[in-house]
Amino acid sequence: MQIIVPIKQVPDVALNIKVKDGEIVQEGISWVISSWDETALEAALQLTEEAGGEVTVLSIGTAKVQEALRKALALGAHQALHIQCDSSAGWDSYQVAKVLAKTLADQDYNLIITGKQAQDSDAGLTPTMLAEFLGLPQVTNITAFKDVSDASITLHRKGDDGIEISKMTLPGVVTVNDSLAEPRLASMRGIMMAKKKPMETVDIHSLGLAPEVLQSGGLMTEVVQYEKPDERKEGRRFEGDETETVPEVMQNLKKNIGLFA
Amino acid sequence: MSKILVVADHKSGSLKDSTKELLGFASGLGTEVNAVVIGSGVSAAADEAAGQGAATVYVADDASLEVYTTALYTGLVVDAVQQSGATQVWLTSTEIGRDLTPRVAARLDVGALSDVTKLEVNGDDITAYRPCMATKLIQQVRFKHDGVRVLSIRAGSFEVIENAPTSANVVSLFLPEADSRLEALGVEVEESNEISLNEAPIVVSVGRGAGGPDGCESVRPLAQQMGAAFGASRAVCDAGWLPHKHQVGQTGTQVKPNLYIALGISGAIQHLAGMSGSKTIVAVNKDPDAPIFKVADYGIVGDLFKAVPVMQEEVNKLKT
Numbered sequence: 337m338q339i340i341v342p343i344k345q346v347p348d349v350a351l352n353i354k355v356k357d358g359e360i361v362q363e364g365i366s367w368v369i370s371s372w373d374e375t376a377l378e379a380a381l382q383l384t385e386e387a388g389g390e391v392t393v394l395s396i397g398t399a400k401v402q403e404a405l406r407k408a409l410a411l412g413a414h415q416a417l418h419i420q421c422d423s424s425a426g427w428d429s430y431q432v433a434k435v436l437a438k439t440l441a442d443q444d445y446n447l448i449i450t451g452k453q454a455q456d457s458d459a460g461l462t463p464t465m466l467a468e469f470l471g472l473p474q475v476t477n478i479t480a481f482k483d484v485s486d487a488s489i490t491l492h493r494k495g496d497d498g499i500e501i502s503k504m505t506l507p508g509v510v511t512v513n514d515s516l517a518e519p520r521l522a523s524m525r526g527i528m529m530a531k532k533k534p535m536e537t538v539d540i541h542s543l544g545l546a547p548e549v550l551q552s553g554g555l556m557t558e559v560v561q562y563e564k565p566d567e568r569k570e571g572r573r574f575e576g577d578e579t580e581t582v583p584e585v586m587q588n589l590k591k592n593i594g595l596f597a
Numbered sequence: 598m599s600k601i602l603v604v605a606d607h608k609s610g611s612l613k614d615s616t617k618e619l620l621g622f623a624s625g626l627g628t629e630v631n632a633v634v635i636g637s638g639v640s641a642a643a644d645e646a647a648g649q650g651a652a653t654v655y656v657a658d659d660a661s662l663e664v665y666t667t668a669l670y671t672g673l674v675v676d677a678v679q680q681s682g683a684t685q686v687w688l689t690s691t692e693i694g695r696d697l698t699p700r701v702a703a704r705l706d707v708g709a710l711s712d713v714t715k716l717e718v719n720g721d722d723i724t725a726y727r728p729c730m731a732t733k734l735i736q737q738v739r740f741k742h743d744g745v746r747v748l749s750i751r752a753g754s755f756e757v758i759e760n761a762p763t764s765a766n767v768v769s770l771f772l773p774e775a776d777s778r779l780e781a782l783g784v785e786v787e788e789s790n791e792i793s794l795n796e797a798p799i800v801v802s803v804g805r806g807a808g809g810p811d812g813c814e815s816v817r818p819l820a821q822q823m824g825a826a827f828g829a830s831r832a833v834c835d836a837g838w839l840p841h842k843h844q845v846g847q848t849g850t851q852v853k854p855n856l857y858i859a860l861g862i863s864g865a866i867q868h869l870a871g872m873s874g875s876k877t878i879v880a881v882n883k884d885p886d887a888p889i890f891k892v893a894d895y896g897i898v899g900d901l902f903k904a905v906p907v908m909q910e911e912v913n914k915l916k917t
């Protein structure tokens with residue numbers, strides 16, 4: 337089974353993210369693989385460990401994304417493809433999907449696995465747009481794989497009313513829910529081996545895309561500015577015996593929000 | 598002239614509140630509003646959409662549409678866009694909406710905005726606001742293209758205005774060809790007749806502080822008594838104490854109830870991302886330094902096992 341995992345390098349959202357004049361402050365950001373993409377990679381590794389085959393990780397970005405690709409190789413991916421561009425700042429999901437579709441148009445693969453959304457944009461648009469551009473079936477928000485073969489796969493998707501089960505004839509695109517697998521940690525040996533694994537760099541201008549696809553600031557949609565959400569202020573604290581604090585809080589709820597009033 | 602097409606979300610034959618919100622808000626703009634209703638046995642939902650302000654309701658009613666499939670639904674929505682001459686397509690940010698929104702946009706060869714929580718609409722000039730970076734930031738976003746504007750909107754972003762159903766002006770859609778590469782094998786519906794997280798006015802949630810499945814079950818009666826949906830942190834769902842459909846948070850369901858009660862939940866950012874939009878938050882936690890207290894209007898430092906029975910008594914008193 338040949339699996340492609342497109343990964344996005346994103347700011348670590350567990351750390352503080354600052355905004356100044358409507359823009360994200362770049363200084364102090366720590367760049368990581370988007371956590372759902374780590375789950376996607378983990379799923380791909382498990383599938384190839386079970387059914388054989390190889391995992392190719394792919395990322396579009398400046399030379400910096402090679403760090404993310406190298407980390408993915410250390411985790412067990414077999415090879416990496418870096419689509420190099422001068423800047424992908426402000427690109428929208430449509431553009432990324434167009435570049436991915438062009439890159440993958442004449443590649444051989446059974447499955448494309450991505451995170452359900454990227455941890456920075458929280459958009460969740462790219463994989464499905466990619467599926468449409470490649471004319472492939474898609475199933476999003478996968479929680480489990482069953483009956484894996486090169487020709488087909490059974491997928492469990494977390495839908496609105498329960499788990500939807502379907503069988504996909506491959507090739508196809510799937511996105512993962514993070515409950516699917518716990519990403520492994522890189523081992524010392526993995527990190528050493530990653531240095532010898534193949535990483536190919538392709539200049540984005542050599543793909544033959546229409547020039548406007550590479551326009552900065554978004555082709556179809558643009559982020560005008562970033563804002564901090566209205567900070568919730570901490571309210572009142574109630575400490576002491578629960579038989580006293582709880583009734584006091586419930587009385588407040590009755591008075592202030594009309595609970596069961 | 599701008600024209601809005603609302604893709605209706607429904608359950609057990611009636612419209613979900615999330616769709617009523619969209620229809621109500623769209624109708625208030627003075628623009629022509631139509632709806633598309635897809636499913637099996639949806640004529641009552643179509644009449645509800647008409648009552649909520651849809652001039653024409655595009656309907657696809659067929660047993661093969663009972664379970665959501667991307668290919669059929671995409672074909673039908675795009676057909677309704679074309680027949681209605683819509684300049685905007687509004688979907689809900691449910692799992693169906695998340696799957697469908699980008700596919701519809703890509704088929705129309707345009708971009709999309711997902712998970713929007715606030716909209717400023719002036720004809721087809723739209724400024725949208727959406728959380729990103731695990732809800733640490735809000736993006737103000739706009740469309741740059743001239744084509745159809747496709748967006749998905751999170752439940753709870755607008756008020757629900759209830760109107761009586763009226764007989765819908767129906768246009769029936771023809772079924773497109775199914776994608777034989779994807780075969781639906783069934784749905785495992787997790788325990789039903791519970792209040793769903795999406796639209797509940799009150800949510801009572803448990804975290805790892807509940808200690809185990811029994812601890813979680815000891816909280817459930819409180820939720821039932823309050824008419825609340827029963828939520829949980831990911832730690833609880835991953836441990837198998839409750840099924841995953843209870844998970845509140847970035848990966849689970851994003852909720853915006855009037856009242857959110859967090860019991861034994863630490864308040865990790867991914868959990869906050871799913872509930873910090875709640876109007877009022879009550880937290881019970883043993884640890885005075887738990888981050889959940891930073892977002893709580895009422896923070897009770899204490900043991901949930903002692904607090905829950907007292908809460909039940911108090912709810913009883915309030916209700917009588």
Ligand SMILES: Cc1cc2nc3c(=O)[nH]c(=O)nc-3n(C[C@H](O)[C@H](O)[C@H](O)COP(=O)(O)OP(=O)(O)OC[C@H]3O[C@@H](n4cnc5c(N)ncnc54)[C@H](O)[C@@H]3O)c2cc1C
Pocket residue numbers: 371372514803804805806807829830831832833844845846847848849850860861862863864865866867868871881882883884887899900901902
């Ligand atoms: C990509 C990604 C996505 C994620 N998505 C989600 C998500 O959607 N939803 C989500 O919830 N998490 C999510 N997480 C996980 C999240 O980071 C936390 O691990 C999780 O929310 C912790 O759950 P918890 O608060 O129940 O457990 P803990 O962090 O272990 O907290 C338990 C709390 O209970 C308190 N406690 C213990 N005993 C008692 C008692 N008797 N009475 C009162 N208090 C008590 C403790 O003081 C503690 O604060 C995600 C993580 C990642 C990486």
Ligand SMILES: Nc1ncnc2c1ncn2[C@@H]1O[C@H](COP(=O)(O)O)[C@@H](O)[C@H]1O
Pocket residue numbers: 341342343344345370372373394395396397424429432449450451452453454455457458459460461462463
């Ligand atoms: N620059 C990129 N390079 C490779 N893959 C990407 C890139 N941007 C987005 N993706 C993929 O698209 C997914 C969803 O992105 P988004 O639509 O921004 O939520 C990510 O999880 C990645 O798998």
